[in-house]
Amino acid sequence: MTTRLAIRFAACAAEGRAALVTFVTAGDPDHATAQAILHALPGAGADIIELGVPFTDPMADGIPIQLAGQRALKGGQTLRKTLAMVRDFRKVDAATPIVLMGYYNPIYVYGVDVFLKDALEAGIDGLIMVDLPPEEDAELCLPALKAGLNFVRLATPTTDDKRLPKVLQNTSGFVYYVSMTGITGGVIASYDAVGEAVARIKAHTNLPVAVGFGVKTAADAAAIAKGADGVVVGSALVEKVRLSLDGAGKATPATVPAVTDLVSELARGVRSVRKAA
Amino acid sequence: MTVNPAPNSFRNGPDEQGRFGIFGGRFVAETLMPLILDLEKAYAEAKVDPAFRTELDGYLKHYVGRPSPLYFAERMTAHVLALAEAKGGTGGAKIYFKRDELNHTGAHKVNNVTGQILLAMRMGKKRIIAETGAGQHGVATATLCARFGLQCVVYMGAVDVERQKPNVFRMKMLGAEVIPVQSGTRTLKDAMNEALRDWVTNVADTFYCIGTAAGPHPYPMMVRDFQSVIGHETRAQMQEAEGRLPDSLIASIGGGSNAIGLFHPFLDDPSVKIWGVEAAGHGVESGQHAASLAGGRPGVLHGNRTYLLMNGDGQITDAHSISAGLDYPGIGPEHAWLHQMGRIDYISATDTEALEAFQLCSKLEGIIPALEPSHALAKVVQLAPDLPRDHLMVVNLCGRGDKDIFTVAEHLGGM
Numbered sequence: 001m002t003t004r005l006a007i008r009f010a011a012c013a014a015e016g017r018a019a020l021v022t023f024v025t026a027g028d029p030d031h032a033t034a035q036a037i038l039h040a041l042p043g044a045g046a047d048i049i050e051l052g053v054p055f056t057d058p059m060a061d062g063i064p065i066q067l068a069g070q071r072a073l074k075g076g077q078t079l080r081k082t083l084a085m086v087r088d089f090r091k092v093d094a095a096t097p098i099v100l101m102g103y104y105n106p107i108y109v110y111g112v113d114v115f116l117k118d119a120l121e122a123g124i125d126g127l128i129m130v131d132l133p134p135e136e137d138a139e140l141c142l143p144a145l146k147a148g149l150n151f152v153r154l155a156t157p158t159t160d161d162k163r164l165p166k167v168l169q170n171t172s173g174f175v176y177y178v179s180m181t182g183i184t185g186g187v188i189a190s191y192d193a194v195g196e197a198v199a200r201i202k203a204h205t206n207l208p209v210a211v212g213f214g215v216k217t218a219a220d221a222a223a224i225a226k227g228a229d230g231v232v233v234g235s236a237l238v239e240k241v242r243l244s245l246d247g248a249g250k251a252t253p254a255t256v257p258a259v260t261d262l263v264s265e266l267a268r269g270v271r272s273v274r275k276a277a
Numbered sequence: 278m279t280v281n282p283a284p285n286s287f288r289n290g291p292d293e294q295g296r297f298g299i300f301g302g303r304f305v306a307e308t309l310m311p312l313i314l315d316l317e318k319a320y321a322e323a324k325v326d327p328a329f330r331t332e333l334d335g336y337l338k339h340y341v342g343r344p345s346p347l348y349f350a351e352r353m354t355a356h357v358l359a360l361a362e363a364k365g366g367t368g369g370a371k372i373y374f375k376r377d378e379l380n381h382t383g384a385h386k387v388n389n390v391t392g393q394i395l396l397a398m399r400m401g402k403k404r405i406i407a408e409t410g411a412g413q414h415g416v417a418t419a420t421l422c423a424r425f426g427l428q429c430v431v432y433m434g435a436v437d438v439e440r441q442k443p444n445v446f447r448m449k450m451l452g453a454e455v456i457p458v459q460s461g462t463r464t465l466k467d468a469m470n471e472a473l474r475d476w477v478t479n480v481a482d483t484f485y486c487i488g489t490a491a492g493p494h495p496y497p498m499m500v501r502d503f504q505s506v507i508g509h510e511t512r513a514q515m516q517e518a519e520g521r522l523p524d525s526l527i528a529s530i531g532g533g534s535n536a537i538g539l540f541h542p543f544l545d546d547p548s549v550k551i552w553g554v555e556a557a558g559h560g561v562e563s564g565q566h567a568a569s570l571a572g573g574r575p576g577v578l579h580g581n582r583t584y585l586l587m588n589g590d591g592q593i594t595d596a597h598s599i600s601a602g603l604d605y606p607g608i609g610p611e612h613a614w615l616h617q618m619g620r621i622d623y624i625s626a627t628d629t630e631a632l633e634a635f636q637l638c639s640k641l642e643g644i645i646p647a648l649e650p651s652h653a654l655a656k657v658v659q660l661a662p663d664l665p666r667d668h669l670m671v672v673n674l675c676g677r678g679d680k681d682i683f684t685v686a687e688h689l690g691g692m
């Protein structure tokens with residue numbers, strides 16, 4: 001079965017460019033605005049959407065995504081509502097891949113089997129679970145693959161050559177390379193090091209490699225797009241949400257455009273780098 | 278709750294995956310995975326190295342002050358006897374205190390920290406991070422770091438920084454950097470999140486010294502092993518005092534390290550009845566408590582599967598306890614398993630009950646206990662009158678109350 005993710009990465013490669021992967025938090029700053037943002041992302045230039053599932057204890061996230069999750073939870077967002085967002089999105093967009101990104105507990109509590117069934121029905125393509133390393137594959141990774149969802153694994157600077165095959169073994173859709181040892185929203189110390197790491201991973205797999213953590217501007221995106229098949233941007237986008245809110249923390253007419261404007265810029269950054277198709 | 282047949286031994290866990298039954302595991306970000314595998318290997322090597330054992334025992338004896346006494350609490354015993362008689366009973370167990378509050382730094386936390394710091398040095402790590410709730414684990418970590426000239430960073434929820442000021446001052450005196458954590462609910466769980474964020478960022482030189490028997494494998498096992506000195510000593514000391522095993526053990530539970538340390542060496546002695554005491558805050562039915570077994574469900578947080586306080590969407594909810602050291606929405610995975618297996622009875626004590634026991638112990642025994650073991654003492658007073666007079670009961674007096682006098686004064690309306 002050719003998945004939406006495979007089709008989209010292949011299409012971007014055919015255009016000779018990297019894919020722009022945009023992360024937003026489901027329900028941030030409220031359900032309706034988040035839905036509007038989701039609908040607007042592809043038009044603004046997002047190739048793939050990562051939809052963050054809010055969690056009270058996001059251990060691998062920096063302050064921007066922590067705050068986005070808190071805003072969403074305060075607004076009453078739940079995993080059930082996040083699935084509903086994707087279902088609504090699929091009514092208007094059948095092609096843009098959506099990957100849920102988050103922590104295991106909400107899914108575990110929802111019930112893995114029911115969740116996988118509901119996620120597939122909603123039109124979700126893959127899962128990125130921060131706190132499920134290969135050692136815990138039996139929990140969700142293997143059932144998800146069996147159900148027909150992609151399971152996108154994170155590889156990091158601490159994943160050495162000896163460990164890499166283990167990390168890649170049950171990975172599908174793409175490989176998410178974490179650009180630094182750190183939390184989301186950090187600063188990339190060296191693009192060269194990231195480029196080398198991407199090359200190292202590509203020597204081990206035919207899957208596309210996307211790079212995330214620390215990409216904030218069109219220039220960052222262009223620098224990463226040289227070597228990677230995808231560029232992930234998250235913290236910078238949810239910061240745009242935060243900065244657009246009114247004094248009471250409510251969405252304003254500026255909220256959706258604040259996000260889509262940055263997405264458009266990032267899309268230009270990604271497209272500024274041409275690669276052999 | 279006995280739902281499963283008893284295993285051959287309750288002392289063989291965890292398995293290779295770090296599981297106690299379904300509990301435990303290694304639910305961490307990939308960045309940390311190589312680090313906890315390294316730690317597991319380093320600990321496995323240290324554990325069987327007689328030189329490591331000798332070094333650890335030496336510091337426990339000369340620096341920490343072990344063994345801690347097993348003390349016959351004569352007036353507490355007389356008190357429960359009187360309670361029994363008042364209701365026409367003939368019971369009243371004999372109460373012993375395991376005096377871990379006499380350790381250097383004032384609590385059991387130092388047993389574990391001494392072990393982990395020696396291990397950190399063996400691994401060549403120069404920077405130590407820790408989370409702390411009541412501040413006892415932070416103080417113990419700051420102390421050992423001062424002793425060995427290591428850099429020490431302690432994460433502490435901003436709410437706890439306020440209510441445990443004396444310990445914050447102690448940590449600073451000892452040269453540690455105390456970072457108040459403003460995220461989430463600003464208590465112990467958030468301090469742990471922040472420590473994990475630090476670790477994921479500073480992977481090369483940093484050792485994360487976890488303060489309770491929770492977190493990703495191998496921490497629950499390693500912390501248990503280091504704390505088991507409490508139970509091993511108790512066994513030998515009771516043999517000497519009474520010529521036999523105790524009949525029951527009781528200890529308070531935050532993450533569960535003082536409790537598992539006392540309990541573990543006795544798990545395969547079926548004659549020994551064991552009680553763990555969770556913090557019931559304003560009452561388990563009030564929803565404002567820290568009793569994860571009584572009021573929680575299995576979930577995944579901080580690297581392990583265990584019982585957690587959470588809502589229907591899997592979002593972690595606030596714990597509440599008067600005791601900052603028990604104010605945590607989870608519990609170590611081995612306790613979750615022992616609960617499921619029915620080997621240990623987990624009960625709970627409210628803030629009010631703990632405050633009463635705090636005063637009672639101070640007045641009867643001249644020992645001001647920490648609020649954490651006051652939860653266990655509260656249940657001793659309730660359980661012991663109905664137990665026979667030849668029943669030997671050991672309560673883990675795992676900390677002294679100096680750090681709590683301001684909190685208690687506030688609740689009792691001044692000094």
Ligand SMILES: Cc1ncc(COP(=O)(O)O)c(C=O)c1O
Binds near residue numbers: 386412529536
């Ligand atoms: C004196 C004392 N007892 C108990 C605890 C709770 O931890 P644990 O359940 O790991 O023993 C603490 C934690 O700070 C403590 O300071």
